[in-house]
Amino acid sequence: MPEASAAMPLVPAGIVPVILSGGSGSRLWPLSRESLPKQFLPLTTHRTMLQETVLRASGLQPDGAAFASPIIVCNQEHRFLAAAQLSAIGIEERRILLEPVGRNSAPAICAAALLVAEEDPDRLMWMMAADALFEDTAALHQHLAPAVAAARAGRIVTFGIQATAPETGYGYIEVGAPLPGALGAHAIACFEEKPALEVAAAFVASGRHLWNSGMFLFTARSLLREMAQHAPEVLTHVTLAMERRRQDPDFIRLDTEAFTACPSLSLDHAVAERTGLGAVVPADLGWSDVGSWDALWQVAPKDEAGNVATGDALLHDANGCYVRSGEGVVTAVVGLRDVVVVATGDAVLALHRDHAQDVKRIVQRLQGMGRREASHHRRCERPWGFYETLRLGDRFQVKRIVVQPGQKLSLQKHVHRAEHWVVVEGTALVTRDAEEVMLTENQSIHLPLGCVHRLANPGRIPLAIIEVQLGAYLGEDDILRLEDVFGRC
Incomplete structure (x- = not known):
């Protein structure tokens, strides 16, 4: 297995927060889309859901020890977005594990467990979704104590939320007998999938059922042992994807071929519903998956x-x-x-x-129609800034492009389109074939079909330009990158 990069520090002692950030949030369309799903949006506060989740697992644990630096598991298309949002809240010590394709939560957490186990298989891991709301973080940390005790005893521990209404969009957990040595933790009698309304109402009335928060605590050793027993195919493919991983100072990239061959399974289906070591900590935390x-x-x-x-x-x-x-x-x-x-x-x-x-049904219909609105916004985030489509017509497209200070786009060319750039604000350094041209406000440049070009911002303020594209095909895949500081060639 590849050695850890010297630029990527090993996680210190303490609970390792593992944030799963791979969902699409289609029930919150048109705000949440595949290109910018809900975990990267500020839905409940001025911070994004990802930022709130990471901050929830920072600082000190209930026993006074520091939480370890987080592991973020996300789609490779969102890697720069995740990194930028973590940096914006001062989280520089982190590891971002990239999935080449989405395969649900079991393969994602399995990869993170293998990563942690390389350092210490008995390290505790706190798995959370990046897109859930907890209004009472103090109470959440208090409930970690019984969860830690159960997890150290080899249990796969989840947090069950007091059910206040017959929600049909949540899974349910039936609470079993109390666990000795872990005051506040119980065995799990059974998991129940998202029920019909009348069944959900019966669950709430019984007082024995909790909402399944999808949040778990376990050691890396326990999780991998249960994966080997209950989901061996997942473990086999993810182990191979980890052995073949590529690693740099910013990202850990799982092998595409091995990970793509992995079954798509949630941790609930792969382990939690099958293990005999499941445990639940009942909690009233002001939780919501804000899924609609x-x-x-x-x-x-x-x-x-x-x-x-x-x-x-x-x-x-x-x-x-x-x-x-x-x-x-x-x-x-x-x-x-x-x-x-x-x-x-x-x-x-x-x-x-x-x-x-x-x-979701509307999103599915839009996808069936091939509509871009199903998955992409007009504004598209990029590691150097963003662009947004202002007008798209027959053989032309108008975009607004904003490049942050010190950043530059890839050196590229197009097969099907020419472009014309007009500087609105800031200073642009334009590479056009063998020449370099400096442009300021109100100046413009033409980039003929097939020319090699690059846009850079050498200034101290954001660079804004208007780009007019002309050609028979204007798709984003008509970009041949020759050189790129962000490794996208």
């Missing part, structure tokens, strides 16, 4: 009419509504009750809150 627009309405502060309004939104004679408006769109709602209206620059969603779980 109705869930966001539930947890958000409301006005006297029960409305939640975000962005440039106007409401009149409305009650119980969630209205979110962005990208310069004015959204007005009049005389409606219990509805969700979400407006972005290229899509508008309107639904009754009772149908919040049906948004």
Whole structure:
């Protein structure tokens, strides 16, 4: 197995937070899409869901020891986004483990466990999804104590949330007998998949069932042992993907061929529902998976009419509504009750809150139609800045491109399109074949079809340009990268 890079420090002693950040959050479309899923969005505070999750597992543990630096598992397409968001909150000691394809939570956590086991197989790992809300972090840390005791005894421990309503979008855990030596932890009688409404109501009424938070605590040794027994095919493929991994100072890249061959399984299905060593710690933490627009309405502060309004939104004679408006769109709602209206620059969603779980069906229809809006926003984040499409027509496209100070795009060329750049703000250093041209505000340059070119920002303020593309094909895959500081060639 490759040795750890000297630039990537080993995790110190303490619980290792493992943040799974690979979901797409399609029930929060049109805000959450594959290109920018909900974990990278500021949905409940000014920080993104990923940032809130990482900060939740920083500082000191209940016993006064420091948490270890986190391991983030995410899709390779989101690697720069994840790194930038962690740096923005001062988390520089971290390891970002990249999945070449999504294979659900079991392969993701298996890879992280193999990584931790290389250093200490008895290290505790705290697995969390990057897109869940916990309103009471202090209570969460208090509940770690019984979970730690059970996990050190070899248990696979999950946190069960007090069920307050017959939610059909959550899994349920039936609580078993108390565990000796781990006050507050119980054996798991059984897991129940997302039930029908009447079954969910019976679960809540019984008092014996908890919502499955999807959050686990275990040692690397325990998890890998249970994977070997209950999901050996997952362990085999992920072990091979780890042995063939590529590692640099910023990212750990799992082998594509081996990881792609791995079955797609959740940790619940692969281990938690099959193991005889499952344990649950009941907890009341103000938890929500904020997996739907109705869930966001539930947890958000409301006005006297029960409305939640975000962005440039106007409401009149409305009650119980969630209205979110962005990208310069004015959204007005009049005389409606219990509805969700979400407006972005290229899509508008309107639904009754009772149908919040049906948004996935709209996304599936858009995907079937081949619509870009199903998966991508007009604004696309890049490691050097971002671009956004202003207008797309027949044989032309207009974009706004913003390059952060000191950054530069790849050296590239196009087969199907020519481009024209106009500087709106800042200073641009443009490479065009064998020449370099410095441009400032109101100056422009033409890049003919096939020329080798690069855009860089040598200044101290963001560089903004307008790009006009002309050609028979204008897709993002018409980029031949010849050189790139971000390793995308």
